[in-house]
Amino acid sequence: MTAEPVLVIGAGVQGLTTAVVLAEAGWRVRVRTAERPRDTTSAVAGAMWGPAMLKPADRVLYWVTRSHAEFTALARDESTGVHLATGRMAARFDLGDAVPPEARLIPDLRPCRPDELPAGFASGYRGTVPLVDMPRYLDHLVARFQDAGGDLRLGPVNSFADAVGEASTVVNCTGIGARELVADPAVHPVRGQHVVVRNPGVDEYFIELTDSGEFAAYMPHGDRVVLGGVAVEDDWTRTPNPHVSAGIRSRCAAIEPRLGEAEVLAELVGLRPGRDSVRVGVEHFEGARIIHNYGHGGCGVALSWGCAYEAADLVAGLDPTRTSDE
Numbered sequence: 001m002t003a004e005p006v007l008v009i010g011a012g013v014q015g016l017t018t019a020v021v022l023a024e025a026g027w028r029v030r031v032r033t034a035e036r037p038r039d040t041t042s043a044v045a046g047a048m049w050g051p052a053m054l055k056p057a058d059r060v061l062y063w064v065t066r067s068h069a070e071f072t073a074l075a076r077d078e079s080t081g082v083h084l085a086t087g088r089m090a091a092r093f094d095l096g097d098a099v100p101p102e103a104r105l106i107p108d109l110r111p112c113r114p115d116e117l118p119a120g121f122a123s124g125y126r127g128t129v130p131l132v133d134m135p136r137y138l139d140h141l142v143a144r145f146q147d148a149g150g151d152l153r154l155g156p157v158n159s160f161a162d163a164v165g166e167a168s169t170v171v172n173c174t175g176i177g178a179r180e181l182v183a184d185p186a187v188h189p190v191r192g193q194h195v196v197v198r199n200p201g202v203d204e205y206f207i208e209l210t211d212s213g214e215f216a217a218y219m220p221h222g223d224r225v226v227l228g229g230v231a232v233e234d235d236w237t238r239t240p241n242p243h244v245s246a247g248i249r250s251r252c253a254a255i256e257p258r259l260g261e262a263e264v265l266a267e268l269v270g271l272r273p274g275r276d277s278v279r280v281g282v283e284h285f286e287g288a289r290i291i292h293n294y295g296h297g298g299c300g301v302a303l304s305w306g307c308a309y310e311a312a313d314l315v316a317g318l319d320p321t322r323t324s325d326e
C-alpha cells in the first residue's frame with residue numbers, strides 16, 4: 001500500500017468506482033460524502049449501460065467501451081446487482097440504419113420486426129445489455145472498497161482548501177454538487193423521476209429513444225421494475241410529483257400493460273449532473289492536485305468504469321497528455 005493518501009469526494013457511482021479502482025491498486029483512499037450512497041442520484045438511476053451521446057466524443061467512446069467490459073464481467077455474479085437483459089430500444093420515428101459506434105458492443109443487436117414494436121413506434125432494435133440495480137450495486141461497491149482497505153466517511157467538504165488540507169491528491173466526484181464546490185456554472189440539474197413497482201413478471205427492458213423530456217422506459221431487477229422517464233432541464237425539485245408519476249405509469253403501461261396494475265413500492269427523484277462536456281482532468285490548486293470526474297448527465301453509470309480508470313491514471317500521473325480538460 002502506498003503511503004500517499006488520496007481523498008475522493010462523493011460516494012455516488014463515480015466516487016465509489018474511482019475509490020475501488022484506486023484502493024484495489026494499492027492507494028490509501030478516504031471517501032468523504034455529503035449523502036449516504038443509497039441517498040445519491042446514482043441510487044435513483046434505472047440503470048442501463050448503453051450508448052452515450054455526450055462529449056468529448058472520443059473519450060466517451062473509450063469510457064463506455066471499458067465500462068461495458070466491466071459490467072459484463074460483473075454480471076457473472078448476481079450478488080453485484082448487475083445482470084444481462086434483453087429488450088428493445090425503440091422510437092416513434094424512423095431511426096434509419098445509422099447506429100452509434102458503441103452499439104457494436106451489443107452482441108445480438110438487430111432491428112425489431114414490425115410485430116415487435118409497440119403501437120405508435122416506427123422503428124427500434126433488440127439487444128442484450130447490462131442492467132444495474134443501483135441500490136444493490138452501490139452496496140457492492142462500498143463493500144469492495146472497504147475490503148480493499150478504504151475508509152468511507154459521511155460529511156460534506158465545504159471547499160477545496162479544506163480538502164487539500166487532508167490530502168495533496170483529491171478526486172472530485174460530486175455530481176450536481178460540483179456546481180457549488182467547483183463554482184462551475186456549466187453544471188446544471190436535469191431532473192429525473194422514477195416509479196418503482198413490484199415486478200408482475202417482466203424480464204425484458206424497454207427504452208424509448210427520443211429528444212423529448214417525457215418518454216417510456218422500464219428496467220426489471222428481480223422482484224422490482226424501475227419505470228421512467230422524464231428529463232427536465234434546470235429543475236432542482238427533489239420531491240416526487242404525482243402527476244409526473246401518473247404519466248410515467250401510463251406511458252409504460254401502454255407498452256407493457258401488466259405495469260399499469262403493479263403495486264407501487266417507491267417514487268424517486270434524482271438530479272442528473274448535466275454539463276456540455278463530461279469533465280475528467282487535472283487542476284492544480286494551492287500546490288495540490290484536484291482530479292475532476294463529474295458532469296456525466298444521464299450516462300454516469302454507463303461511463304463509470306472508464307472514467308474511474310482514467311481518473312486513477314491521472315492520480316498516478318500516467319496520462320500526461322490530459323493535464324487540461326476544458
Ligand SMILES: Cc1cc2nc3c(=O)[nH]c(=O)nc-3n(C[C@H](O)[C@H](O)[C@H](O)COP(=O)(O)OP(=O)(O)OC[C@H]3O[C@@H](n4cnc5c(N)ncnc54)[C@H](O)[C@@H]3O)c2cc1C
Pocket residue numbers: 009010011012013014015032033034035036037040041042043044045046047048049155156157158173174175176177178181191192193194228269270271272273293294295296297298299300301302303
Ligand atoms: C431518473 C434517472 C435515470 C438515470 N438512468 C441512467 C441510466 O440508465 N444509465 C446511466 O448510465 N445513467 C443514468 N442516470 C444518470 C446517473 O444517475 C448519473 O449520471 C450518475 O448517478 C452521476 O453519478 P455521480 O457519482 O457523478 O453523482 P451522484 O450520484 O450525484 O453522487 C455525487 C456524490 O457527491 C457527494 N457530494 C456532492 N457535493 C459534495 C460536497 N461538497 N462534499 C461532500 N460530498 C459531496 C454527494 O453526496 C454524492 O455522494 C440516471 C439518472 C436519473 C436521475
